[in-house]
Amino acid sequence: xxxxxxxxxxxxxxxxxxxxxxxxxxxxxxxxxxxxxxxxxxxxxxxxxxxxxxxxxxxxxxxxxxxxxxxxxxxxxxxxxxxxxxxxxxxxxxxxxxxxxxxxxxxxxxxxxxxxxxxxxxxxxxxxxxxxxxxxxxxxxxxxxxxxxxxxxxxxxxxxxxxxxxxxxxxxxxxxxxxxxxxxxxxxxxxxxxxxxxxxxxxxxxxxxxxxxxxxxxxxxxxxxxxxxxxxxxxxxxxxxxxxxxxxxxxxxxxxxxxxxxxxxxxxxxxxxxxxxxxxxxxxxxxxxxxxxxxxxxxxxxxxxxxxxxxxxxxxxxxxxxxxxxxxxxxxxxxxxxxxxxxxxxxxxxxxxxxxxxxxxxxxxxxxxxxxxxxxxxxxxxxxxxxxxxxxxxxxxxxxxxxxxxxxxxxxxxxxxxxxxxx
Amino acid sequence: xxxxxxxxxxxxxxxxxxxxxxxxxxxxxxxxxxxxxxxxxxxxxxxxxxxxxxxxxxxxxxxxxxxxxxxxxxxxxxxxxxxxxxxxxxxxxxxxxxxxxxxxxxxxxxxxxxxxxxxxxxxxxxxxxxxxxxx
Numbered sequence: 001x002x003x004x005x006x007x008x009x010x011x012x013x014x015x016x017x018x019x020x021x022x023x024x025x026x027x028x029x030x031x032x033x034x035x036x037x038x039x040x041x042x043x044x045x046x047x048x049x050x051x052x053x054x055x056x057x058x059x060x061x062x063x064x065x066x067x068x069x070x071x072x073x074x075x076x077x078x079x080x081x082x083x084x085x086x087x088x089x090x091x092x093x094x095x096x097x098x099x100x101x102x103x104x105x106x107x108x109x110x111x112x113x114x115x116x117x118x119x120x121x122x123x124x125x126x127x128x129x130x131x132x133x134x135x136x137x138x139x140x141x142x143x144x145x146x147x148x149x150x151x152x153x154x155x156x157x158x159x160x161x162x163x164x165x166x167x168x169x170x171x172x173x174x175x176x177x178x179x180x181x182x183x184x185x186x187x188x189x190x191x192x193x194x195x196x197x198x199x200x201x202x203x204x205x206x207x208x209x210x211x212x213x214x215x216x217x218x219x220x221x222x223x224x225x226x227x228x229x230x231x232x233x234x235x236x237x238x239x240x241x242x243x244x245x246x247x248x249x250x251x252x253x254x255x256x257x258x259x260x261x262x263x264x265x266x267x268x269x270x271x272x273x274x275x276x277x278x279x280x281x282x283x284x285x286x287x288x289x290x291x292x293x294x295x296x297x298x299x300x301x302x303x304x305x306x307x308x309x310x311x312x313x314x315x316x317x318x319x320x321x322x323x324x325x326x327x328x329x330x331x332x333x334x335x336x337x338x339x340x341x342x343x344x345x346x347x348x349x350x351x352x353x354x355x356x357x358x359x360x361x362x363x364x365x366x367x368x369x370x371x372x373x374x375x376x377x378x379x380x381x382x383x384x385x386x387x388x389x390x391x392x393x394x395x396x397x398x399x400x401x402x403x404x405x406x407x408x409x410x411x412x413x414x415x416x417x418x419x420x421x422x423x
Numbered sequence: 424x425x426x427x428x429x430x431x432x433x434x435x436x437x438x439x440x441x442x443x444x445x446x447x448x449x450x451x452x453x454x455x456x457x458x459x460x461x462x463x464x465x466x467x468x469x470x471x472x473x474x475x476x477x478x479x480x481x482x483x484x485x486x487x488x489x490x491x492x493x494x495x496x497x498x499x500x501x502x503x504x505x506x507x508x509x510x511x512x513x514x515x516x517x518x519x520x521x522x523x524x525x526x527x528x529x530x531x532x533x534x535x536x537x538x539x540x541x542x543x544x545x546x547x548x549x550x551x552x553x554x555x556x557x558x
Contacts, residue, residue, distance in 0.1 A: 025521055031552060032432040032517050032527075053491060054498050137487035155490030155515035156522060171514065208484070209513075238484055238513060367456045367495060395452055 001030050001168065002037045010164055018068030022160035029157055030168025039169045042130040043149075044072055044162035045119055045139050046111060048079040049102030051095050052366035060105040063159065070162040074111035075124040077136045078299065080361060082354045083115075089324075089352065091361055095372050099354075111162065115354040116328035118227065118299040120147070123330055128249045133158040133167050137240070138298050138388070141230035144172055144241035146223070148249030153240050172240050180213035180243050182206075183254065183263035188271040190218055192405040193304075194385045194421070196225040198277035199269060200232020200239075201387035206267065209238035213245070213257040220247060224301055228386065231298050235388040278421050281390050282402035284381050286420050292379035292399075293317075293413040294357050295406060296326035297389035302334050308349075309340040311410040317348035318416030322379065325349050326356040348413075357382070358392035365396045383418060385409040427533045427556045429507065431549035432517060435526030437504035438546040441539045441558070442476035444468040449485030450492040450516065459501030477545040478503035479535050483512040490519030497523035505547035507535060507556060528554030 003011065011027065013020035030038070049057035082089060083103055086096035106113045114122050117136050126132045126149035134140045134151050135158045143149040152171040154161070161167040171177055184203060190196060203212055212233070221229065221244060233239035242248070243257045251257050284290065295308055308325055317323045325344060327335070332353050335341045341351050362377040381400045384390050385408075394401040404412065404421045411419040445467040448454070453463030459474035468480075473496070483489065493516060496502040506512070506520065508529045520527050526549040539545060539558050546557040 025518075028433070028521050029514065029517060033511070033514070034552075050491065053495055056491065056495075135487060140487065152514050153487040155487060155518035156494075157514075157518045234487075365452065365455070367499065 001027055001035060004038070007038055007166060017066040018063060018163055021066070022163045023166070025157055025160045026164065026166060026168055030170065033168065033170040035168035035170040037169055038166040039131040039173050040165055041072055041132050041161050041167050043124070043126040043132040044070070044074045044158050045124070045134040045136055046074055046076055046159040046162055047135050047156055048076040048115055049105060050080055051098040051102065052080045052361065052363065052368050054367055057098055057102040057105070059156065060102055060109070063163070064105050064108040068109055068163050070110045071165045072162055073124065074109070074162040075114035075119040075122070076106050076111055077115070078117040078356065078359050079115055079354055080359055082352045085350070085352060088350055089360065090375060090378065092372055092374060095361060095368070114328060114330070116299045118301065118328060121299065121301040121331050122328040131167060131173055133161040137234035138231045140240050141234050141242065142227060145230055145243065145248050146226050151240070153238065178241060179211065179259045179261070180257040181210035181264045182212045183266045184212045184214050185266070185268045186214060186216040188269055188274045192407070193224050193228045194387070194403070194405045195274055196221070197228040197232040197387040198274045200229045201236050201277050202269060202273045204233045204235060204237030204239055207237055207239060209240070211241050211243060212239070213243040213254060213263070215254060217244065224304055227298055227301070231386065231388045235391055277387055278403050281394065282400050284400055284402055284418050286418055288381070288418045290381045290383050290402070290412055290416060290418050291320060292322045292382040293409055294324045294326070294382065294384045294389060295409060297356055297384065297386035299356070300325065300327040300331060302331050305331060305335040305340050307406065308410070309343050311407060312344055312347035312349065315347055315414055317413045321413055321416050323349045323413045324352050324357065326352045329353045356389065358389055358396050363396040364398050383409050383412045425558060427531050427535070427558065429528040429531040429554040429556055431552045431554040432512065432527040432529055433520045433525065434549050434551070435524060436546070436548040437477065437526055438544060439475050439477045439504040440542045441545045442468070442471055442473060442478050442503070443536055443539055443541055444478070444480035445536065446480065447482045447484040448480050449483070450489040450519070451486040454492065454496065456492055456495040456499055456501065459496060473503045474501045476503045477505045477507060477547055479507045479539060481509045483508065483516045487515045489513060490515040490522070493519030493525070494522050497525065507531060507547060528556060531556055
């Protein structure tokens, strides 16, 4: 790779061990993917340190020990514990304490402890054409597709990019890869936000790591619909970017989305494809007993918190139902200010930040240190309104998992009986 | 013995018994980090153990969290000794392999699935973008 003088100095170690280690990793990554040089990044969304995995918080602490400091605005991803409300949701104390060490490590690095999978709702976002890195694939998709930034689906090395301000030029940092591959004509109604998550979930299986271009959407998608669509695409596929002409900067037409070339493939999505995603989850029939309802995947926007507030106003969840609403610390603060948190608590909801059902200590597929004695997950039948959460709850918590629309999930919480998405 | 050229992705060299899969793998979910056992819905690999093998499969799929699971396999001493894929793996998988010191080669010049039997000793040597797979 061609390195600038600054980058060579980082690699040589004259600017400290943290930048040396980071640059060494980034050069290896760049050479693996045939990158010619580095780009300068303007934002990084990084690993929080995951207490449910052996020696994982220590990865961040090790960086602090060698004097690491971020050099660009940096936010941290969702983690395994709500560090404020850990007692409320039955988190073992040693797991919570381990996570607080991770949060302290982020402060020492100079990163913001956003602890969310939707940093853009919390005020952390890139501009059009800004190079960035992200450890969360949902963030990668949103930033590429809605904000016009340039990001790959990264792993741990997102923190190396934060510590150097550099990332190898490959993948979605190059114009040649930011071009549509599949033309998707949507004939489904898409009547609620969950439908958009199902649209993404359905297509991710078909397009894999390619770039779908949407036509025929019923209206210009809202921010929450775009967020749900991207999260669905990143769940079943390796999608990093989708294109909605007129929404994805700077693309205004289908022709431009395909850079004047013909689509490699054309697809039609019908209502039956959306319905099939809902019905692929769960065994409990309509009216069957439910003991856990979750809203807020990806972490709720302020708009979504307002929507939940309207649906729950003056009502109360059924006895025997655990009701979680997950969001970021920043959005929760705004919702508190507007009285929404109080209203939702009066309806019996727990407002949880930093984590979510599939990310917290409920997951059976983790591998904590042996001295963290994890209780078994408390639920047997769970209802969610996100196809992403549904897949991971089913696979990681391994309870009966049902997918429905937001309004129907609220109705389920109020009655304790499963309300499928209204046809 | 034959030597097959491939593209080098992560430097290193290793030798181990081949484990050949026909399906793409997601390290988040398909492999149990505590045992190294394939638990995902992969008919050709289900219930096999990846520990110590040269793991050969078409491509990686799924979550950007894959790096952590590959790294965890290594931390639990259950990782494959080398990975060979048909197409370039996800950046997240490559980052996990660099952290764990697991060499990766891809785009081999011969079809390994027909050349290599499960359990056959395979050597993978990767340096400076070039790889040699000896079977």
